[in-house]
Amino acid sequence: MNVHDRYEALKSKVVKRKKEFDAFIGMLEQESSWLSSPASTRFHLNREGGLLEHSVGVAETLLKLREVCAPQLSEESCVIVGLLHDVGKIGMPGKPRYLKNDNEWEIRNRDMTYTINPREVYVNLAARSLYLIAKYIPLSDTEAQAILYHDGQYVEANREVAHREMPLTLLVHFADNWTSCIYEEGRVIREDTDYYERSDTK
Numbered sequence: 580m581n582v583h584d585r586y587e588a589l590k591s592k593v594v595k596r597k598k599e600f601d602a603f604i605g606m607l608e609q610e611s612s613w614l615s616s617p618a619s620t621r622f623h624l625n626r627e628g629g630l631l632e633h634s635v636g637v638a639e640t641l642l643k644l645r646e647v648c649a650p651q652l653s654e655e656s657c658v659i660v661g662l663l664h665d666v667g668k669i670g671m672p673g674k675p676r677y678l679k680n681d682n683e684w685e686i687r688n689r690d691m692t693y694t695i696n697p698r699e700v701y702v703n704l705a706a707r708s709l710y711l712i713a714k715y716i717p718l719s720d721t722e723a724q725a726i727l728y729h730d731g732q733y734v735e736a737n738r739e740v741a742h743r744e745m746p747l748t749l750l751v752h753f754a755d756n757w758t759s760c761i762y763e764e765g766r767v768i769r770e771d772t773d774y775y776e777r778s779d780t781k
């Protein structure tokens with residue numbers, strides 16, 4: 580299934596807050612860089628549509644983890660948190676965070692296909708995700724925590740949440756890491772060993 584069909588399948592899982600969710604998605608698709616934004620300037624999925632690809636992947640991984648570890652959580656919660664956790668990367672509507680890099684040297688030597696918009700008002704990305712989502716969709720405190728702290732203890736400032744994470748926060752953090760490290764970077768786990776390596780396809 581291509582990424583757009585997978586995206587549509589995820590969207591259909593939001594039922595209770597459909598009206599608010601659809602209004603937010605409509606704004607994102609029509610007035611922001613949501614569908615075209617890369618996921619980063621030079622690391623993972625630094626290509627057009629990379630952010631959507633990453634977001635769909637994380638939501639799908641989160642749904643799989645939910646099934647095994649915490650079926651009590653609603654699918655709707657997992658889709659909202661998983662699909663939108665990095666929405667702060669769009670920047671702001673009308674003011675995209677990532678701009679196509681026109682510096683040939685940086686593209687060739689540093690694989691830096693995008694640059695950060697110099698007009699960006701700096702806000703921590705997870706905080707911007709929460710800010711944008713909460714303007715449209717009523718969130719539970721658990722969902723808010725999961726969005727704000729989805730980077731887990733990789734981010735020093737997240738120390739404050741250590742040992743106080745809700746299950747959804749733990750799961751979205753793991754889903755985010757697993758999706759980017761294993762699926763997106765194409766690392767292959769060798770059968771019958773605990774060793775993995777990057778696939779040749781990357």
Ligand SMILES: [Fe+2]
Nearest residue numbers: 664665729730
């Ligand atoms: Fe993130």
Ligand SMILES: [Fe+2]
Nearest residue numbers: 637664665755
């Ligand atoms: Fe992410």
